[in-house]
Amino acid sequence: EAVLAADPEVVIVATGGLPHTEVLAEGDGLVVSAWDILSGDAQPGSNVLIYDDAGDYAALQAAEKIAATGARVEIMTRDRSFAPEVMAMSLTPSMRELQKRDVTFTVTWRLEAVRRDGNELLAIIGSDYGGVTRERRVDQVVVNHGTRPLDDVYFELKEASSNRGEVDYEALVAGRPQAVLRNPEGRFQLFRIGDAVAARNTHAAIYDALRLVKDL
Ligand SMILES: Cc1cc2nc3c(=O)[nH]c(=O)nc-3n(C[C@H](O)[C@H](O)[C@H](O)COP(=O)(O)OP(=O)(O)OC[C@H]3O[C@@H](n4cnc5c(N)ncnc54)[C@H](O)[C@@H]3O)c2cc1C
Structure with missing residues (x-):
């Protein structure tokens, strides 16, 4: 009108x-988006898995904010390289911060489900290449899957x-x-x-x- x-x-x-995080077989309601972290709607956890399915800026910036609190942070992607959409000039300052804080980068693994287990979250990890499953015990899962x-x-x-x-x-x-x-x-x-x-x-x-x- x-x-x-x-x-x-x-x-x-x-x-x-707007970001969307409905990508899991189970546990969509247990994760937060990178925007939730950046806006302050979600407080950073202390042991955090960031699943980056978009490869863009939001995941790295959320990782920087979480890692700056002293939290343990792992960035995981199903791709064979991380953050392919982030150009070198933006990547450099991010990497300086993230490597200084021992953020881990894990490529070729895919977050499939998240379950609550007491005070922790159990992240079920698979692979596009098949035949393997892993788990992570964390207190926060951040999903970055772009915007709709x-x-x-x-x-x-x-x-x-x-x-x-x-x-x-x-x-x-x-x-x-x-x-x-x-x-x-x-x-x-x-x-x-x-x-x-x-x-x-x-x-x-x-x-x-x-x-x-x-x-x-
Ligand atoms: C954390 C983060 C970091 C990023 N870093 C980079 C980067 O370094 N380089 C890069 O190229 N891209 C970056 N991007 C992506 C980039 O921000 C977006 O692609 C870009 O802003 C899209 O521009 P846009 O004008 O389409 O939409 P937006 O910038 O999202 O602007 C849309 C605007 O419309 C307003 N709006 C929505 N609905 C209504 C309505 N009904 N009435 C009135 N107003 C409305 C919104 O409030 C908003 O202000 C980043 C994104 C994020 C989330």
Whole structure:
């Protein structure tokens, strides 16, 4: 209603995403997200397993915050290298902090389930390569699995827009203005950019924006 009241010619939804951690066969309710740690919604544990299934910045930053308290921290990924989405210039300061505090990096292992066992959490670990199971006893499990688009506003506006939210990607890549017309009654064009489309990074969000707004 607020958007329509402004009677816009173009609406660009840039509402980002929110983390999700529902990735386990059992125990989703026992884990916290990297965002919970960074926002302070969850206090760092003292013996922590960080399962990083996204390979992006949030896991390393959460690890830094937890390790700074003196906690024992292990970062685990099912990938064969850790943090592939973090570029070298950002990785360097993170690694300086994490190695100084003896954070452990474990590659090629996958968190499958988390169970409560008294005051502890029992993490069940498997492998994409099969045939092996391990356990970890910790007091906190952090799951970093990227974000899901926060796209309610986009979908609420979609039907009323002239392009029904559609982007002509060939035109976008070629640097031409957007001219999709699906609903002649529509009074505004609708686009979404950045993490509201898919979990990515600031470069993708800025580049999406640049390619759309240069023609407005
Ligand atoms: C801890 C962390 C570290 C990161 N470090 C890096 C990095 O070093 N380099 C990099 O490239 N990327 C990094 N990223 C990823 C990067 O932050 C995101 O990809 C980027 O911010 C996405 O930009 P965006 O504009 O799409 O969304 P966002 O930056 O998430 O902005 C969305 C905004 O919309 C607002 N909003 C949501 N709903 C509504 C609504 N209904 N009405 C009004 N406002 C609304 C939100 O409050 C928010 O301010 C990091 C992410 C995290 C979590």
